[in-house]
Structures are given as C-alpha cells and as structure tokens.
Amino acid sequence: MTNLLPETDSTNMAARDWVRVLAKYREPDAMRSSFELAVSAVPFIMLWVLACYVAQYSYLAAFAISAANGMFLLRLFCIQHDCGHGSFYDNRNVSDWVGRVLGVVTLTPYDVWRRTHSIHHSHAGDLGFRGIGDVMTLTTEEYHQRTPFGRFLYRAYRHPIVMFGIGPTYLFLLQHRLPVSCMDQGRKYWISAMGTNAALAAILTAIVYFGGWQALFLVFLPTTIIAASIGVWLFYVQHQFETTQWDDHEDWQLHDAALHGSSHYDLPPILRWFTANIGIHHVHHLYSRIPFYRLREVLDDHEELVDCSRLTLRQSFKSARLNLWDTGSRRLVSFVTARQLRNAD
Numbered sequence: 001m002t003n004l005l006p007e008t009d010s011t012n013m014a015a016r017d018w019v020r021v022l023a024k025y026r027e028p029d030a031m032r033s034s035f036e037l038a039v040s041a042v043p044f045i046m047l048w049v050l051a052c053y054v055a056q057y058s059y060l061a062a063f064a065i066s067a068a069n070g071m072f073l074l075r076l077f078c079i080q081h082d083c084g085h086g087s088f089y090d091n092r093n094v095s096d097w098v099g100r101v102l103g104v105v106t107l108t109p110y111d112v113w114r115r116t117h118s119i120h121h122s123h124a125g126d127l128g129f130r131g132i133g134d135v136m137t138l139t140t141e142e143y144h145q146r147t148p149f150g151r152f153l154y155r156a157y158r159h160p161i162v163m164f165g166i167g168p169t170y171l172f173l174l175q176h177r178l179p180v181s182c183m184d185q186g187r188k189y190w191i192s193a194m195g196t197n198a199a200l201a202a203i204l205t206a207i208v209y210f211g212g213w214q215a216l217f218l219v220f221l222p223t224t225i226i227a228a229s230i231g232v233w234l235f236y237v238q239h240q241f242e243t244t245q246w247d248d249h250e251d252w253q254l255h256d257a258a259l260h261g262s263s264h265y266d267l268p269p270i271l272r273w274f275t276a277n278i279g280i281h282h283v284h285h286l287y288s289r290i291p292f293y294r295l296r297e298v299l300d301d302h303e304e305l306v307d308c309s310r311l312t313l314r315q316s317f318k319s320a321r322l323n324l325w326d327t328g329s330r331r332l333v334s335f336v337t338a339r340q341l342r343n344a345d
Contacts, residue, residue: 015255015286021302022287025294026087032293033088036276037079037098044072044105051219052211062218070226071274077106077231078276078292084114085288100192104199107172107224111192112179121288124239125257127325128249132181135163135236137246140324140338155335158323163236168228237316238263238281242332243309246325258285264299264310271313272296282309 013021047069055062082088083099096110103110120133130136138146138154146154156162177197182189207215245261247253265279272279280295283305290298299306311319322332326341333341 015253015259018259018286019255022283022290022298025298026287026289026291028088028090028291028294030089033291036293040072040075040079044069044076047072048219048223051223052215055211055214055218059214059218062214063222066219066222067226069223070230073106073223073227074230075274075276076102077108077227078278080106080108080110080113081117081278082276082292084110084117087289087291100196103192104196104203106227107196107200108176109179109189109193109196112176112182112189115185115189116181121285122254124285125244125246125261126249126252127246128252135240137240137323137325137332139246140326140328140333140341143324143338144342155323160320163320164229164233168232169225171232172224172228234265234275234278237265237311237319238279240322240332241309241311241316241319242322244332245330246327255286258282260309261285262309263316264306264308265316266306266310266312268313 047065051062051065051069054065079088080099080102083095083102086092086095088098089095099114100110103113116133118133123129123132124134127139136154136157143151143154157167177193179185179189179193204216204220207220211219239262241263243260244263245257247257259282262282262285263279264282267275267279276292277295278284278292280299283290283295283298319332321334323335324333324338325331326333326338328341
C-alpha cells in the first residue's frame, strides 16, 4: 500500500510537490545507522589486516584482497556522504564527527567536501553555475567556440582513462590535500584539510613502519584508488546520462533539476548494498535528508519514481561516450553527434 501524506495524490505530481511526500522518510534510526557503520567498518579493517598479513607470502593475493576491500571503502564514503547531509544520525554533531573520522579513511577533508557537495546540490543542472562539486560539462556551442587546443583539453578531460583513472587518483591523493575550492571561505576549511592531512600522515607512517612499503603499495593504494575510481563513476553516471536536464540560470528550477537531472541507477542488489543505495539519486537530490537505508522504502511506496530517469548497469556504460550538452535537442551527446549536428546546420 502506498504511504502518502493526507490528501496527497502522487499521480502526475510536480517535482517540488514530492518534497512534502518525501519528508516522512527523513528520520534516521540511530541503531540502524550504527549497525550499517559497523558492518562496513569492521570488514574493512579485517580485510586491511588480512591483506597486510598475506603480503608477506603473496603480493598478488594481497593486491586482490585490497582491491576487493575497495568496495567497503566505497561504502564508508557513502556513509560519510550521509553524514554530510545530516541524515545518518539525528544529532548533527555526532554525524559530523563520524564524517570527519571517515574523511581521514577516505582521504577527504570532511568540512571542505561538505561545502562543495552542498553547492553541487544547490546548483546541479544550472548552466549558469558550474565548476564546483560537479563534472565539468560544456554545451555544444561552448565547445565549438573554443580554440583547437581548448577543445583538445576538454576531450582529454572527458576521456575515460582520465575521468575514471587518472582523475580520481589525482582528486583523492593530491587535490583533496588543499581546500582549493574554499581558499577564501575562512580558516574552518583549512583546519579541516590540514587536520585530515596530519591524521593521514600519521596513519601512513604507521603503515610503513609496521607493514613496510609493500603495505603502502599493495594494500593502501589499491584499496584507495579502486574505491575512488568507482566512486567517481557513480557520481558521473548519476548526472551524466542522455536524458539528464540542464537549463540556463533564468529557466533553472531546483526540484525539476533534482528529479529529472539525476538518474535512478538501478543496480543489482549486491552493488546496491556496497554503494549504499546512492543510485537512487533522483530521490536523494529531491530530499537529501533521507538516510540511505530508507531510499529503497521510498521506491517501494511510490512505484512511479522507479522508472524516472532509470538506468541499468548495462545501459549506463553508454554514458561514458556522452560529453556535451546540446541545448537544441536537450540531450547529452557525444563529440561525434555534436559534429554531425553542427554540419547539419
């Protein structure tokens, strides 16, 4: 039976009207949240220890365990993500401190990330406000107006090897070490970045001291890089799909962009668990205070949200070749399609 608020009909409902419906799902359960944290953190630590032990006997086995452990690190980042939205615990201070501790594990200064991610939520799909907390996306017009070298740089940036390989490594290992996007926003963000760096330096020193350099290169780095690459892929496909929605600033509407500019990445159950339901991204953007373990409940109660911007795992891979927003067709298109559209004009 569909659970709706009194006198609410969800049929053909406007995007902004969903906010009132979704508000009923916002309350976290402290016991459930603590359980989800435990079943993510404990296996992560155990696999870490196992990989370090196995590294004495087999580098390949240690690498394989570390690679698999990247999925638990990814889940810890998703929990950190909920903490940033204040949806993991009722107590905001508890959520923030859990997020800060996890930020050391995920190499992400929590307060810096929370600010940039808040900007992403406030302006996703707004062509007049790009560049912070998002994947850089040009319109076809902007791309063709660039110099040949400028077009080359953009194509290089959007190449899968850079986007999902080099880029995540640079982002988490280097860019996060300085609060680049918050340089002029006060010392809070410097404290967040430098505090995370200091804690991380202490952890890395301990790793090398007790486990040797093989623990760094066969355990720490594979786990981190694999989690980072998958995480960037998830963030990418949640907004970079053919029928996503971008609008000029004067036409942009927050709730429409949330519902239609964010995908429902319908993953197999095991991947839904490891990604903490982050694929139900359209609901998350409509109401970010919903704990991740209640997002599935929303879809169960409101079937009309299931097929909204739905992408299967197989369908999602096509998104990797979509690079430009075409304002005429209101579609994300490939470089080839963009050239064909230009030649047809």
